[in-house]
Amino acid sequence: MELTIQKKTVLGLQHVVAMFGATVLVPLLTGLNPSVALFAAGVGTLLFHLVTKRMVPVFLGSSFAFIPAIIIATERGYSWAAIGFGIMAAGVLYMLMSLLVAVVGHKVIQRIFPPIVTGPVIIVIGITLAPVAISMSEGAWWLALITVATVIVAAVFFKGLFRMLPILTGAIVGYVLAIFFFPEFSFQPVLDAAWVGIPEFTWGFGDMQWASVALIAPIAFVTMIEHVGDIMANGNVVGKDFFEEPGLNRTLLGDGIATFFAGMVGGPPNTTYSENTGVLAVTKVYDPLILRIGAGFAIFLALIPKLAALLRTVPVPVLGGLSVVLFGMIAAVGLRTLVTAQVDFSKSRNMIVVGLILVFGLGISGLSNALSIGDVPISGLALAAVVGVIINLVLPISDEDEQIAMPTEAKVEKD
Numbered sequence: 001m002e003l004t005i006q007k008k009t010v011l012g013l014q015h016v017v018a019m020f021g022a023t024v025l026v027p028l029l030t031g032l033n034p035s036v037a038l039f040a041a042g043v044g045t046l047l048f049h050l051v052t053k054r055m056v057p058v059f060l061g062s063s064f065a066f067i068p069a070i071i072i073a074t075e076r077g078y079s080w081a082a083i084g085f086g087i088m089a090a091g092v093l094y095m096l097m098s099l100l101v102a103v104v105g106h107k108v109i110q111r112i113f114p115p116i117v118t119g120p121v122i123i124v125i126g127i128t129l130a131p132v133a134i135s136m137s138e139g140a141w142w143l144a145l146i147t148v149a150t151v152i153v154a155a156v157f158f159k160g161l162f163r164m165l166p167i168l169t170g171a172i173v174g175y176v177l178a179i180f181f182f183p184e185f186s187f188q189p190v191l192d193a194a195w196v197g198i199p200e201f202t203w204g205f206g207d208m209q210w211a212s213v214a215l216i217a218p219i220a221f222v223t224m225i226e227h228v229g230d231i232m233a234n235g236n237v238v239g240k241d242f243f244e245e246p247g248l249n250r251t252l253l254g255d256g257i258a259t260f261f262a263g264m265v266g267g268p269p270n271t272t273y274s275e276n277t278g279v280l281a282v283t284k285v286y287d288p289l290i291l292r293i294g295a296g297f298a299i300f301l302a303l304i305p306k307l308a309a310l311l312r313t314v315p316v317p318v319l320g321g322l323s324v325v326l327f328g329m330i331a332a333v334g335l336r337t338l339v340t341a342q343v344d345f346s347k348s349r350n351m352i353v354v355g356l357i358l359v360f361g362l363g364i365s366g367l368s369n370a371l372s373i374g375d376v377p378i379s380g381l382a383l384a385a386v387v388g389v390i391i392n393l394v395l396p397i398s399d400e401d402e403q404i405a406m407p408t409e410a411k412v413e414k415d
Contacts, residue, residue, distance in 0.1 A: 094256025126331025
């Protein structure tokens with residue numbers, strides 16, 4: 001049955017609701033501008049659809065995998081323009097991988113980034129972020145814990161839309177409580193903001209620091225594998241093989257161009273969102289035009305400064321409560337990746353690969369003095385990914401040790 005444009009518009013708005021909470025939470029946690037994040041997500045989604053021949057019903061939003069690197073970059077005093085330049089470089093890595101896939105085929109990613117590498121790297125992301133969640137909650141533990149409890153209740157016991165959006169539900173409950181009981185809460189920034197305006201862009205070309213590139217860009221190797229998992233899951237829902245048409249090289253290219261654009265305007269890196277694939281599964285409406293309509297709504301919301309000001313009034317303890325759940329789920333997704341792939345830990349080879357990733361990733365991230373080569377800082381997460389890839393490729397694999405090449409689900413961003 002052909003849907004009317006009115007119904008498609010409503011369905012497009014529903015996709016915005018699904019991606020909204022996670023997309024704006026990333027800039028709120030890292031200090032980036034939420035309006036720019038919405039704008040980058042909307043434009044990035046349209047660019048992705050253009051590159052993929054308008055065939056793949058995917059929505060792009062802010063990536064959680066880059067949060068540790070962005071936070072470290074801000075702590076080291078890098079400007080937002082320098083951080084944007086690092087994000088642009090991550091987009092370039094996507095484009096180069098797209099070219100490689102076009103030449104040698106998509107199985108190269110399965111060989112370079114198998115679950116035994118990506119699983120523990122995702123675990124490192126979640127555990128590295130854990131202290132951030134705790135420190136944000138310290139301002140008002142009661143508010144953070146109520147927020148955590150709301151998210152858990154919504155995710156486990158609620159039905160329908162609220163069960164699909166537990167993070168957004170927790171944020172609303174925490175925010176309402178803060179209005180009445182959090183002494184530092186103030187609506188003044190919302191009252192001072194204009195109704196219509198251009199987002200405050202920070203141009204990534206304004207401060208081209210290669211140290212920022214070394215810190216941020218390698219995270220793209222982690223998110224590429226989750227991209228593959230998302231495209232696979234999306235194709236399974238829709239009933240099409242998007243690896244064949246339009247091709248994994250095009251979907252990687254679309255993700256890379258979207259991330260490059262996001263860094264160029266001062267937004268967080270983009271990634272394909274499993275939340276919106278979940279909406280597709282529920283509605284059973286797979287028209288990519290609906291996702292593009294949703295992208296238009298995201299761009300429209302980005303042009304409302306009062307909305308950005310409202311988001312910035314969310315108290316830090318509420319964000320801390322949300323982060324406790326989200327960052328824990330990130331680590332759990334890494335564990336699930338290993339379980340789904342049935343990695344055999346009775347094999348010494350597998351123990352060595354996972355053990356080295358965890359030690360390098362968590363050990364270097366926990367150093368009080370930043371590790372660097374000359375003036376170039378070294379990210380524990382990036383080093384862990386590189387070590388994992390190299391060790392996994394170098395150590396021989398016997399027939400008994402052979403891994404499953406790709407998990408059915410691999411997603412860091414979880415809303």
